[in-house]
Amino acid sequence: MKYDYLIVGAGLFGSVFAHEAKKKGKKCLVLERRNHIGGNIYTEEIEGIQVHRYGAHIFHTSDKKVWDYINQFAEFNNYVNAPVAVYKDELYNLPFNMNTFSKMWNIRTPKEAKEIIRAQIEELGITEPANLEEQALSLVGKDVYEKLIKGYTEKQWGRDCKELPAFIIRRLPLRFTYDNNYFNDRYQGIPIGGYTAVIEELLEGTEVRTGIDYLKEKCSYEKIADKIIFTGMIDEYYDYCLGALQYRSVRFETEVLDEENYQGNAVVNYTEREVPYTRIIEHKHFEFGKQDKTVISREYSSEWKVGDEPYYPVNDKKNSELYEKYRELAEKEGNIIFGGRLGAYQYYDMDKVIASALELASQELI
Numbered sequence: 529m530k531y532d533y534l535i536v537g538a539g540l541f542g543s544v545f546a547h548e549a550k551k552k553g554k555k556c557l558v559l560e561r562r563n564h565i566g567g568n569i570y571t572e573e574i575e576g577i578q579v580h581r582y583g584a585h586i587f588h589t590s591d592k593k594v595w596d597y598i599n600q601f602a603e604f605n606n607y608v609n610a611p612v613a614v615y616k617d618e619l620y621n622l623p624f625n626m627n628t629f630s631k632m633w634n635i636r637t638p639k640e641a642k643e644i645i646r647a648q649i650e651e652l653g654i655t656e657p658a659n660l661e662e663q664a665l666s667l668v669g670k671d672v673y674e675k676l677i678k679g680y681t682e683k684q685w686g687r688d689c690k691e692l693p694a695f696i697i698r699r700l701p702l703r704f705t706y707d708n709n710y711f712n713d714r715y716q717g718i719p720i721g722g723y724t725a726v727i728e729e730l731l732e733g734t735e736v737r738t739g740i741d742y743l744k745e746k747c748s749y750e751k752i753a754d755k756i757i758f759t760g761m762i763d764e765y766y767d768y769c770l771g772a773l774q775y776r777s778v779r780f781e782t783e784v785l786d787e788e789n790y791q792g793n794a795v796v797n798y799t800e801r802e803v804p805y806t807r808i809i810e811h812k813h814f815e816f817g818k819q820d821k822t823v824i825s826r827e828y829s830s831e832w833k834v835g836d837e838p839y840y841p842v843n844d845k846k847n848s849e850l851y852e853k854y855r856e857l858a859e860k861e862g863n864i865i866f867g868g869r870l871g872a873y874q875y876y877d878m879d880k881v882i883a884s885a886l887e888l889a890s891q892e893l894i
């Protein structure tokens with residue numbers, strides 16, 4: 529055996545594990561299908577601006593251990609995510625807070641907002657929310673649901689809100705204060721210099737080969753390491769033998785514009801069904817950029833098919849049951865471990881990816 533670990537995928541999970549393994553004196557080889565490292569947190573500099581090529585990534589966590597860990601590899605700025613939502617000719621602050629409610633109902637106090645929401649919920653008579661629609665309605669009532677949630681969610685997931693799990697909407701805070709911070713977490717920011725530099729730091733001193741599709745070259749690689757850490761799609765690893773898991777993919781239309789400030793905010797969501805994209809990201813605002821030009825990306829969501837990049841697992845009942853079957857197969861393996869958003873088929877944020885890679889490292893590396 530030439531290596532202790534063969535790590536398939538140079539994203540955040542694989543890179544954190546590789547770093548920890550190297551620290552313990554293990555020899556690792558990282559294989560990456562794309563021609564660059566970083567997975568979906570990859571950033572690339574265009575016009576002096578760090579562009580999030582596979583979608584906006586805002587680091588946020590309440591886990592001090594994870595925050596301290598990632599801060600070894602980057603200095604974070606003080607960016608706080610505060611998206612705005614455009615619905616027809618109306619504009620609202622997100623997440624759902626007093627700024628949203630005062631604009632929607634022309635009211636001022638938390639008491640007034642709570643009373644309107646309570647009356648709307650009472651009319652609906654939902655007791656135990658069984659899906660995303662019922663969960664959203666029973667949190668914020670009909671007006672907010674119809675203007676800011678329904679259209680956006682159906683575009684993003686390509687499914688009716690009644691067919692989606694309730695936990696997706698519980699990702700967003702609901703508050704009765706005038707606070708537009710999209711996250712409730714204690715720590716938040718964007719790494720100065722971009723995410724690719726963070727991955728480079730993590731992989732410092734580890735052998736990495738890009739442009740190698742492990743599943744196509746399995747014969748020549750599977751025998752060169754004691755253990756394999758696989759961070760790609762678990763169903764693809766098993767050649768979809770139990771059926772294909774569903775994922776959502778995203779297509780980005782990225783443009784360089786010859787103007788200094790296009791939309792005045794990093795994230796603007798378009799919540800009505802009729803606008804074909806879900807949001808526009810203006811990358812410079814993640815780093816308070818002062819460049820003469822700007823770079824924007826429109827996000828179009830679609831159902832994943834072979835050849836597309838997978839972004840979001842569809843964690844509904846049907847897919848979760850199928851994933852369980854793949855997980856049972858994986859558990860019988862002697863020398864392969866699955867991890868990361870695709871390997872674990874979980875809608876993980878970056879902090880959870882780091883926590884799970886560190887957890888694996890603590891079990892594996894002695």
Ligand code: UDP
Nearest residue numbers: 613676677678680681684696697699797799
């Ligand atoms: N969501 C919504 N309206 C918005 C933003 C989000 O209804 O303007 C819902 C939507 O269902 C989405 C979920 O909240 O899938 C989670 O949004 P988040 O911003 O966490 O998604 P991500 O940034 O991971 O794409």
